[in-house]
Amino acid sequence: MPTELTAHERPMVELRRVSMSFGRHRVLNDVSLTVSRGEMVAIIGPSGSGKTTLLRCINFLEEYDGGEVLVDGETVGFRLEAGRRIRRTEREIAATRSNIGIVFQSYNLFPHMTVLRNITAAPIRVKGVSPEEAEARARALLSRIGLLEKADELPVKLSGGQQQRVAIARALAMQPKVMLFDEVTSALDPELVGEVLAVMKSLADDGMTMVVVTHEMQFAREIANRIVFMDEGAIVEEGDPKRLFSAPTTERLRAFLKRYRESYLLS
């Protein structure tokens, strides 16, 4: 444990040689990655490269087989005791997750709850926030994303872009240390992508630590502090966005960007 680091210097997210297999297929192959406080890291790469799995290991929605994941200095899902991996209790895992926000490709709002209740349920029931305060916080978040007037609607009445913004608000209401975004614009109609990216940009501007799996290259290039390119379960190349896009050093990234540009021109 890097206890000699002060809380401020300690990385927010740290993956150490994380590996994971689905059956015989190795999805993550000794992946190491460090995300600093306030940093916005974008993960790009072809489908099936392990980006989403990597993201889901950070809040232990995927139980990685080997290596270590740390969030704010605490190991996620497992703790090491005399060199052996011991699975944390359900209570500990839930507590860890309550500090990590995640937004999914398919929004995943709770369809039987109003927008407001979607946002207040977990703060009240998990964090013990008073209902009044949770509601005040939720309304503040809703007004920030421009959806205050939808507070009492069911999610089904909202457009995809609106649902996704509510999903972001729901995650933010837990006051997470880090926000994970899993291809959050991929299911949206093109004209709705912008409103969601705008919310994400404002979050990044506020200094939220963010790990963003995305196909939006333009967005990644403009907003991210660092780009990570993954292929076949490994990080192939990472670095400054402008450098990485203009002068990729690996053949695989060059090929990926070329394919991306071609499909972009065609569409």
Place this chain on the structure above:
Amino acid sequence: MLPDVLIANFGYLLRGAVVTVGLAAATIVPSAVIGMLLALAKVFGGITVRAIVDVYLYVIRGVPLLVLLFFMYYALPYSGIDVPPLFGGVLVMSLYFGAFMAEIFRAAILSLPRAQWDAARSLGMRRRLMFRIVIYPQVFRLAAPPFVNTCILLVKSTSLVSIISLWELTLAGREVAERTFAPLQIFGGVAIIYFVLCYALSRYGLYLEERMRFAH
């Protein structure tokens, strides 16, 4: 417009109908509980638990309700176990319909998108809370239409317990028919009462379906 013999005995039949409704209600609650427990065991249980539940479901579904009632009423006393008919009748019907409810709840649980579980977990919800506020409310909504459908079958099946001498609508009808020699009119009346009960239930089912419709 109703035959006089039916009108004269209608009150008696209605009292039978009240017992029928009571029997059905007393059966629906435990069979729903049994169904949910079996469904959870089938979805989340280990291989042994699942195998045991499977055997139970196959046996129950493969044996007629009437045979199960006879087993309780005639066979068990033979082996020294004496079950009061009312308790036994409700118990056997609960076990029987519990097996069908299990399939309904299992299908509902499985049809909830995986993503809903992910969303609940990622917000730090523990199992109990997740089931209470995210999973069950949606499962009940998804299961409501087939559940009501099974309840209709259940109401009609209560007529079988008349054969093990439990007094309810069908047995009341038999008594009256034998006394008055007017089976056509009396059983016609009995049929109408069953029909009204079940029709009300199915309208209620449609209403639920309408009200709870929402997309994922």
